[in-house]
Amino acid sequence: MNILLLSMPDSFEHMPEVVVRMPNGALSSLAGNVDAHHEVAIADLILVQRQVRETVERLVNQLKPDVVGLSVMTFQRQTAKKIIALIRTLHPAAQIVAGGYDPSLAPEAFMNAFDRSVDFIVRGEGEITFRQLLRSIENHGEFDGIAGLSYRRDGRVFHNPERQVSSLEGGDIRLPNRKARVLCGYTLLGKQVDVVETSRGCTFDCSFCSIIEMRGRNFHTYSFDRVLADIRDAREQGARAIFIVDDNVTLNVSRFEALCQAIIDAGLNSIDYIVQAMTSAIANHGETLAPIMRRAGFRYIFLGIENILENDLAFLRATSKNTKREDGRKSNATIKAIDYLHKNKMYVVGGLIVGNPDDTRESIEANLEFARHYIDWPYIQHPTPYPRTPMTKDFRERGLIINETLQEYDGTTAVVRTEHMSAEEVEFMRWKAERWMKARHFPFALLHDRLFMLRNIRRIFAHTFRGSSIRSMLGLEDERRAFERYRAIRQVERAYL
Ligand code: B12
Ligand code: SF4
Numbered sequence: 001m002n003i004l005l006l007s008m009p010d011s012f013e014h015m016p017e018v019v020v021r022m023p024n025g026a027l028s029s030l031a032g033n034v035d036a037h038h039e040v041a042i043a044d045l046i047l048v049q050r051q052v053r054e055t056v057e058r059l060v061n062q063l064k065p066d067v068v069g070l071s072v073m074t075f076q077r078q079t080a081k082k083i084i085a086l087i088r089t090l091h092p093a094a095q096i097v098a099g100g101y102d103p104s105l106a107p108e109a110f111m112n113a114f115d116r117s118v119d120f121i122v123r124g125e126g127e128i129t130f131r132q133l134l135r136s137i138e139n140h141g142e143f144d145g146i147a148g149l150s151y152r153r154d155g156r157v158f159h160n161p162e163r164q165v166s167s168l169e170g171g172d173i174r175l176p177n178r179k180a181r182v183l184c185g186y187t188l189l190g191k192q193v194d195v196v197e198t199s200r201g202c203t204f205d206c207s208f209c210s211i212i213e214m215r216g217r218n219f220h221t222y223s224f225d226r227v228l229a230d231i232r233d234a235r236e237q238g239a240r241a242i243f244i245v246d247d248n249v250t251l252n253v254s255r256f257e258a259l260c261q262a263i264i265d266a267g268l269n270s271i272d273y274i275v276q277a278m279t280s281a282i283a284n285h286g287e288t289l290a291p292i293m294r295r296a297g298f299r300y301i302f303l304g305i306e307n308i309l310e311n312d313l314a315f316l317r318a319t320s321k322n323t324k325r326e327d328g329r330k331s332n333a334t335i336k337a338i339d340y341l342h343k344n345k346m347y348v349v350g351g352l353i354v355g356n357p358d359d360t361r362e363s364i365e366a367n368l369e370f371a372r373h374y375i376d377w378p379y380i381q382h383p384t385p386y387p388r389t390p391m392t393k394d395f396r397e398r399g400l401i402i403n404e405t406l407q408e409y410d411g412t413t414a415v416v417r418t419e420h421m422s423a424e425e426v427e428f429m430r431w432k433a434e435r436w437m438k439a440r441h442f443p444f445a446l447l448h449d450r451l452f453m454l455r456n457i458r459r460i461f462a463h464t465f466r467g468s469s470i471r472s473m474l475g476l477e478d479e480r481r482a483f484e485r486y487r488a489i490r491q492v493e494r495a496y497l
Contacts, residue, residue: 303337
């Protein structure tokens with residue numbers, strides 16, 4: 001059969017086109033795991049944000065897919081629905097399958113008994129479910145035995161039992177198929193970028209994270225041989241930068257250290273690696289972990305700091321993952337972790353969440369001030385009530401959700417207020433501070449990616465300061481006017497088709 005796999009074009013503020021365009025890791029993994037006789041094409045629509053309609057029309061008309069699969073996050077739901085409607089008019093015979101975080105955690109939003117929005121939902125991990133689904137479609141078989149699948153029959157919706165998460169060890173999940181990608185332009189700071197997984201899952205339960213509802217609290221790992229083969233494949237396809245997309249690779253520090261050593265031994269350390277890490281892991285093991293990460297090629301480390309204030313960390317259920325233990329005493333791990341990374345010449349992308357229920361101007365300012373001093377690149381977000389997270393329940397019970405427009409659930413639009421501040425005020429404070437923090441990093445980026453930065457500095461600057469004018473920067477115009485212009489730009493941008 002012909003299979004077309006699409007990721008959604010919607011991106012958020014921290015993903016400027018000129019700086020970062022990453023492939024969706026789910027789709028290449030699905031493509032690598034269907035039976036070999038299928039023809040698969042992957043289109044990451046983020047690469048053609050301004051030609052979504054034309055691209056979908058072209059691909060559907062060319063490929064006449066029997067099955068179209070869409071990978072969807074919550075803030076992309078409305079775009080997904082428009083794309084589904086477009087595919088229905090172009091090629092009514094196609095079977096449409098939705099997967100990823102949003103369809104898995106809010107299946108009722110994609111499928112009901114009354115309209116034929118999608119035909120199937122693959123909930124949770126997708127490789128095996130999708131493989132089995134294609135077999136059933138091809139052979140006109142039954143769907144009731146496929147764990148993790150939702151489907152509609154005779155005007156009724158059926159949700160089959162959950163699929164157990166894969167152990168990843170037995171080779172059930174084969175390597176991704178990157179050759180199936182039909183669009184080009186993946187980039188990170190001018191280098192071709194790809195994504196690689198070394199593990200799946202997490203045993204923590206941060207209240208804002210969708211992972212636990214998605215797959216439970218567990219941690220499974222791929223063998224190093226498989227990871228190295230995957231990195232080599234990404235490199236053969238042209239990647240010079242790799243984002244390790246594991247949910248939490250630092251859960252097992254000794255494994256992570258061994259992985260870094262394996263990357264070095266395999267000579268794959270000329271690639272620039274980016275990874276997400278817990279502050280506690282880096283702070284508690286930084287003496288040995290940080291140097292070996294650097295030697296393996298790690299460059300930007302996304303640290304899940306979340307917040308520097310204890311109350312906020314407790315609300316986010318992120319205290320323990322941000323705790324350093326020394327001589328039997330516990331303290332916040334963040335500064336120590338940053339110190340280790342800086343000493344080893346790595347940059348810190350600081351993940352912070354501001355606008356929690358009890359936040360005041362002072363508590364937000366304390367976090368912004370921290371970011372100004374310690375982190376290299378800010379990745380500051382607002383708490384966002386994604387389907388079925390514990391945080392969503394808290395916000396709803398306290399009546400703090402002020403915006404139900406899901407396209408705006410992108411993390412940098414404040415959609416909840418605090419007990420003391422409006423959502424808009426929270427967002428304004430973050431926006432105003434963050435632009436300057438980003439600008440401060442430009443000279444450092446210039447040192448490492450000289451040609452790229454010289455060529456693109458104007459575009460990068462223009463994106464960072466969208467909405468601002470010379471007058472607003474010089475204090476001759478109220479910054480709130482600039483903020484309104486920025487929000488208007490974002491609003492227009494969200495209409496992808
Ligand atoms: C890596 C990552 C990123 C990378 C993206 C790199 C990339 N292009 O892939 C970066 C850092 C850039 C990023 C950004 C964002 N992310 Co992110 N990210 C992740 C993370 C850590 C891993 C995702 C991943 O690649 N996993 C590996 C793949 C193989 O697994 P998977 O995506 O789950 O796919 C499997 C199944 O879901 C399913 N599946 C998926 N799609 C499909 C499609 C079909 C047809 C089928 C059959 C099955 C299927 O099968 C796949 C294989 O088993 C997750 C989870 C986490 N722990 O935080 C968050 C996560 C996905 N991100 C999330 C969000 C919200 C964002 C942002 C909006 C920022 C934010 N506010 O947090 C931005 C948006 C990016 C953009 N487009 O502008 C949320 C989504 C929540 C939701 N309900 O929508 C998550 C879950 C984190 C969270 N807050 O809980 N992210
Ligand atoms: S440590 Fe990271 S992956 Fe694990 S629950 Fe918290 S935010 Fe999610």
